[in-house]
Amino acid sequence: MKALYFNDFGTSEVLNYGDVIDPVINQDEVLVKTKLIGLNFADIYRRRGDYHIEARNPMINGYEGMGIIIDTGKNVTQFKSGDRIIFADVPFANAELVKMNWEHAIKVPDEITDETAASIGLQGLTADFLAHDLAKNKPGDQVLIQGISGGLGQLLTQILTADKVKVFGVASSVSKQKQAMNLGAKKVFIRSSDWDNDYVDIFDAVYDGAGVSLNQSLKVLKLKGRVIFYGMAGGNPPKIDPIELLNQSKSIMTGDLWHYLTDYESRKYRSNRLFKYVKDGEIIVKSPKIFSLADGKAAYEFLEAGNSAGKVLLRP
Ligand SMILES: NC(=O)c1ccc[n+]([C@@H]2O[C@H](COP(=O)([O-])OP(=O)(O)OC[C@H]3O[C@@H](n4cnc5c(N)ncnc54)[C@H](OP(=O)(O)O)[C@@H]3O)[C@@H](O)[C@H]2O)c1
Known part of the structure; x- marks a missing residue:
C-alpha cells in the first residue's frame, strides 16, 4: 500500500510518500480501506518527536480516518465488509489501509456524508467530552x-x-x-x-x-x-x-479523549450523541480542506502555519 512515512523526527521535510508493507489482520481485527484521513495538531507534535507515537519502522503518523471495511477477522460479528466507519484512536492512519481491533470502528449513519463524518470524528468526539464530561455547563x-x-x-x-x-x-x-x-x-x-x-x-x-x-x-x-x-x-x-x-x-x-474512548460501547454511545447534533442540523460542518495523501507534506505545512479554519483531510 501507499503511505506517508518517516524515518526520523523533524520538520515536514522528513515525510515521504511511497510503498510500505500492507497490514495483516488477526481474528479480532478489521481491515479498512481509507477514503479520508484526518490530520490533527497532535500529528505535528508526533512528527517533531514531542508526543507519544506507536512504534513502527518506518514510522507512520495519524490516528483518525474514515473508510470502508474490506476484510474482517473470524471473531468479528459487529461489522462486515462494506460497512462505512470512522476511527479516532487507531495508529498508522496516514495510509491506504488501516487495521484495527473491531472495537475501535464506529459505524457512520447513512444520513451523514463521508466528508462530514471524516471532518467531525476526532474533533467532534473531543468537543463532546470536553462539554459533557468535563465542563458540564x-x-x-x-x-x-x-x-x-x-x-x-x-x-x-x-x-x-x-x-x-x-x-x-x-x-x-x-x-x-x-x-x-x-x-x-x-x-x-x-x-x-x-x-x-x-x-x-x-x-x-x-x-x-x-x-x-x-x-x-x-x-x-x-x-x-x-x-x-x-x-x-x-x-x-x-x-x-x-x-x-x-x-x-x-x-x-x-483530559485526553482516548481516556474516554475505552471500549466499543463508549465509542458507540459517544458517537451517537455527537451524530445526533449533525442529524438535527445543529452542527454544520464547514467544507474541509482536502489534500491528496501523496501531497501530505503540504497538508502538514498548511496546518502548522496556522492557515486552517476547519478540518484538514488527506485523500488516499
Ligand atoms: N485533549 C484532547 O483529547 C484533544 C483532542 C484533540 C485536539 N486537542 C487539542 O485541541 C487544540 C485545538 O485543536 P484543533 O484541531 O481545533 O486545531 P486547529 O484547528 O489548528 O485550531 C487551533 C486553534 O488554536 C488557536 N491558536 C493558535 N495559536 C494561538 C495563540 N498563540 N493564542 C491563542 N490561540 C491560538 C487558533 O486560533 P486562531 O485561528 O484565531 O489563530 C486556532 O483556532 C489543539 O491544541 C489540539 O492538540 C486535544
Missing part, C-alpha cells in the same frame, strides 16, 4: 472558547449553542471572528486587543486548547469556575500556582 451559562475558529472551536461552539449555553470566544482575525459569530457565538474578541480587562471574573467556564492563553483564561473565569485545558496549539502553558487557584476557588480540568 447548564443552559444559560456563559463560556469563553480560546481559538474559537479552530476545528475544535467551531464544533464546540455549535454543540454548546445547541445546549443553550452562551458562547463567547477569542480569534486572531476579523474574518475568523465573523465565522464564529455565524456559528452561534454571542461575541468574539480579537486576540491582539486588551479585551480581557473588561471581562475579569465573568465566565462560568473557559475552554482553552491554545495553552499559552492559560493565565488569561483564569483571569476572565468566574470565582468557582473551571478552565477546561485541552491542548497547546499556541505553545506550552505557563506554570500555575495551585495556591492562587485555591484563593479564588478556580479549577483547571483537563
Whole structure:
C-alpha cells in the first residue's frame, strides 16, 4: 500500500510518500480501506518527536480516518465488509489501509456524508467530552472558547449553542471572528486587543486548547469556575500556582479523549450523541480542506502555519 512515512523526527521535510508493507489482520481485527484521513495538531507534535507515537519502522503518523471495511477477522460479528466507519484512536492512519481491533470502528449513519463524518470524528468526539464530561455547563451559562475558529472551536461552539449555553470566544482575525459569530457565538474578541480587562471574573467556564492563553483564561473565569485545558496549539502553558487557584476557588480540568474512548460501547454511545447534533442540523460542518495523501507534506505545512479554519483531510 501507499503511505506517508518517516524515518526520523523533524520538520515536514522528513515525510515521504511511497510503498510500505500492507497490514495483516488477526481474528479480532478489521481491515479498512481509507477514503479520508484526518490530520490533527497532535500529528505535528508526533512528527517533531514531542508526543507519544506507536512504534513502527518506518514510522507512520495519524490516528483518525474514515473508510470502508474490506476484510474482517473470524471473531468479528459487529461489522462486515462494506460497512462505512470512522476511527479516532487507531495508529498508522496516514495510509491506504488501516487495521484495527473491531472495537475501535464506529459505524457512520447513512444520513451523514463521508466528508462530514471524516471532518467531525476526532474533533467532534473531543468537543463532546470536553462539554459533557468535563465542563458540564447548564443552559444559560456563559463560556469563553480560546481559538474559537479552530476545528475544535467551531464544533464546540455549535454543540454548546445547541445546549443553550452562551458562547463567547477569542480569534486572531476579523474574518475568523465573523465565522464564529455565524456559528452561534454571542461575541468574539480579537486576540491582539486588551479585551480581557473588561471581562475579569465573568465566565462560568473557559475552554482553552491554545495553552499559552492559560493565565488569561483564569483571569476572565468566574470565582468557582473551571478552565477546561485541552491542548497547546499556541505553545506550552505557563506554570500555575495551585495556591492562587485555591484563593479564588478556580479549577483547571483537563483530559485526553482516548481516556474516554475505552471500549466499543463508549465509542458507540459517544458517537451517537455527537451524530445526533449533525442529524438535527445543529452542527454544520464547514467544507474541509482536502489534500491528496501523496501531497501530505503540504497538508502538514498548511496546518502548522496556522492557515486552517476547519478540518484538514488527506485523500488516499
Ligand atoms: N485533549 C484532547 O483529547 C484533544 C483532542 C484533540 C485536539 N486537542 C487539542 O485541541 C487544540 C485545538 O485543536 P484543533 O484541531 O481545533 O486545531 P486547529 O484547528 O489548528 O485550531 C487551533 C486553534 O488554536 C488557536 N491558536 C493558535 N495559536 C494561538 C495563540 N498563540 N493564542 C491563542 N490561540 C491560538 C487558533 O486560533 P486562531 O485561528 O484565531 O489563530 C486556532 O483556532 C489543539 O491544541 C489540539 O492538540 C486535544
